[in-house]
Amino acid sequence: MSYQENLKFYITTPIYYVNDKPHIGHAYTTVAADIIARYKRQIGYKVFFLTGTDEHGRKIEKAAEERGISPKELADEMHLVFKKLWQNLNISYNKFIRTTDEEHQEAVIYFWKKMKESGDIYKGKYVGWYCVPCESFIPSSQAEDVKCPTCGRPVEILEEESYFFSVGKYKQKLKEYIESSGFVKPDFRKKEVLNALEDLGDISITRPRERVRWGIPVPGDERFTIYVWVDALTNYLSGIGYPSQRANDFWPADIHLIGKDILKFHAIYWPMFLMSAGLELPKMVFAHGWWKVKGEKMSKSLKNIVDPFEIVSLFGADALRYFMFRETPFGQDGDFSEEGLRTRYENELAKDIGNLFLRISKFAESNFSGKVRKVSPPSFEGIDIENSFLSWKSSMENVDLFKALGEIFNLVSYANRYIDQNAPWSKIKINREETEKIIFNCAYLVKVIVFMLYPFCPETGKKVAQSFGIEWIADESKPKTKEDILNHSDFFNIKSTGILFPKIGG
Ligand code: MSP
Numbered sequence: 295m296s297y298q299e300n301l302k303f304y305i306t307t308p309i310y311y312v313n314d315k316p317h318i319g320h321a322y323t324t325v326a327a328d329i330i331a332r333y334k335r336q337i338g339y340k341v342f343f344l345t346g347t348d349e350h351g352r353k354i355e356k357a358a359e360e361r362g363i364s365p366k367e368l369a370d371e372m373h374l375v376f377k378k379l380w381q382n383l384n385i386s387y388n389k390f391i392r393t394t395d396e397e398h399q400e401a402v403i404y405f406w407k408k409m410k411e412s413g414d415i416y417k418g419k420y421v422g423w424y425c426v427p428c429e430s431f432i433p434s435s436q437a438e439d440v441k442c443p444t445c446g447r448p449v450e451i452l453e454e455e456s457y458f459f460s461v462g463k464y465k466q467k468l469k470e471y472i473e474s475s476g477f478v479k480p481d482f483r484k485k486e487v488l489n490a491l492e493d494l495g496d497i498s499i500t501r502p503r504e505r506v507r508w509g510i511p512v513p514g515d516e517r518f519t520i521y522v523w524v525d526a527l528t529n530y531l532s533g534i535g536y537p538s539q540r541a542n543d544f545w546p547a548d549i550h551l552i553g554k555d556i557l558k559f560h561a562i563y564w565p566m567f568l569m570s571a572g573l574e575l576p577k578m579v580f581a582h583g584w585w586k587v588k589g590e591k592m593s594k595s596l597k598n599i600v601d602p603f604e605i606v607s608l609f610g611a612d613a614l615r616y617f618m619f620r621e622t623p624f625g626q627d628g629d630f631s632e633e634g635l636r637t638r639y640e641n642e643l644a645k646d647i648g649n650l651f652l653r654i655s656k657f658a659e660s661n662f663s664g665k666v667r668k669v670s671p672p673s674f675e676g677i678d679i680e681n682s683f684l685s686w687k688s689s690m691e692n693v694d695l696f697k698a699l700g701e702i703f704n705l706v707s708y709a710n711r712y713i714d715q716n717a718p719w720s721k722i723k724i725n726r727e728e729t730e731k732i733i734f735n736c737a738y739l740v741k742v743i744v745f746m747l748y749p750f751c752p753e754t755g756k757k758v759a760q761s762f763g764i765e766w767i768a769d770e771s772k773p774k775t776k777e778d779i780l781n782h783s784d785f786f787n788i789k790s791t792g793i794l795f796p797k798i799g800g
Contacts, residue, residue: 303339304544305331308552309348309391309529312372313357316379317592318600318618318630319553319585325615326582326624326695327551328385332749333690335386338773342544344533345380346391347373351429351522352501355508365508369394379602383611384752386770391533393525401532402525403513408571409459410513420456420498423449428555429522431498444555457500457518464566465491471565471575478561479580479693480625483554487561497563499524527564531573547576549693554581580693583627585618600630609798612751613639616699619750623696639795646706647747648794651758654713654736658788661722662730666786669727672735677708679742680780686746687776695750702746709739737762737786745779754794763787 307327310320324345331343348354349369358365373392380387391398409415423432425442432442432449442449469491471477478484500518503511509519528536530550535541552560560579568575584591587598605614617635620642622628658666682705689698713736722729740758745767748755752768759767763786766772 301339302544303334303341304534304547305341305343305549305551306530306547307345308556309346309393309526310376311353312347312349312369313353315372315375316602318602318605319592321379321383321602321614322585322618323551323553323582324380324385325383325618329615329619329695329749330549330690330693331386332752332770335770336749336774341388342534343387344389344391344530345385345387346529346533347376347393348522348526349373349393350509350525352426352506353429355506356426366394382603382606383615389533391529393529398529398532399510401536402510402520402528404537405528405531405571406513406520406524409567412570412572414460414463414570415457415499416460418456418458419454421453424452425449433495454502454505456498457512458496459499459567459570460496461494461566464569465494467569468562468565472561476578477575479578483557483581487557490558491562494562523559523563524567527559527567546574548578550576550579552579552581554583557581582624583622585628585630587630589629605635609635609639610753612753613643613795616643616751619695620699624694636798639798642703644795646710650706650710651740651761651791651794654733654740655761655788656790657718658733658737658786659790662733664788666730666733666737666788668734668782668784669731671782672738674712674735683742683746683776683780699750702743705739705743709736709743712736712739734786737788738782741767742779745774757794758791761789761791
């Protein structure tokens, strides 16, 4: 039995619309979730990592019409593109859910009935705006100049019969939950959620079937289609088996990882629906910022959409995974540029990191046949390795992936300075034992660094761990304690890592 077998961790990404192929923004959320999932598995949690595609609604219906195919054909084609990207990016999800899955649709109907039984659903008339790209109802007071306040695109005016979700019972309860817990993260987002909650009216939760055919019909009144956000949010339950008891193994979710544009749906609508259906609330909704390009939003019309397939084929998955969390604090907006990525690739990944691993492993191989013993316990001046490790760990726990990577980089810089100052290549000529000590210390630093780097750069982490004979680092089925990581093994058996980040052409 592993030492933390009782610990479970459930993390989700948004499910992505299948109207178009994924861009760098979609890759961002999923990679972040993967980093956290891998980290949690490393330290012994039983993790469930859910991702998938949001396939219903007017937006998809419209995209399919434009291409002259059925919405199902579009979804069947496009969900595979997402799956392919996740494969290219080494995403370790446990389940990929599609909202057209039979079990999901049944779960949505069950969930709807639960809210209905609670007396929270009533019929009325919606008069106001609707943004199809965001699939969002916008009260007329919030539509600026007939533009969507979230995406800035034109909205449609609607006047239609609708079922509503009555928020009255839940407003105060949710307010208290938000104020008293770490539910909304980062902290600076709390205020905007509380303000939106204050202004919230009852939520429209259907579209007339004659206007939106592509979706799940309302049970008992098939003239209506369930609002796509009710359908989509329920994936977080259906993905773990709801309404079967199985869902209790992982519910409530530990983290719903999302972008800032969909915070209202996750931090207001979703918890209210859950309260109504009698379910526990997720522990955290973390909203990250947006990638822009030269300060502009990515858009088809500006032709500035960054294709993650291209970036991965040029730089490799680890480089993109690394760059996205090294460049910008997680939670803030960032500016994506291929030049920026190239610079970090050359200076940090190839030079500071790749070269560090290569020169230590090569030196050990050519001077000690790779066999490096512990002459004395490793000791370092000017750094406290345990502190660095613990600070990395607490950053990972706080979803501060930028700070965690910064911590890793401090250790990398230290290791480079250490090897330069101790110059084993000169010392080997005069004192073999002293040199072995230096190389052992270096290998020890590598062990700690690789453990910390692995969730960000799993391919590199695996390779380096193998080269240094510490394969268990990349074995997520084996939980590791702080002691495993920081303890001094007696021996390293090292092979050269080879070049980890080769020169990129162009
Ligand atoms: N289908 C809904 C989510 C339903 S979840 C129950 C949706 N899909 S989406 O495909 O439009 O967006 C998915 C995620 O990608 C969102 O978290 C969004 O914030 C993120 N991003 C889309 N563009 C982005 C950037 N330019 N930068 C960073 N993330 C961005 O919304």
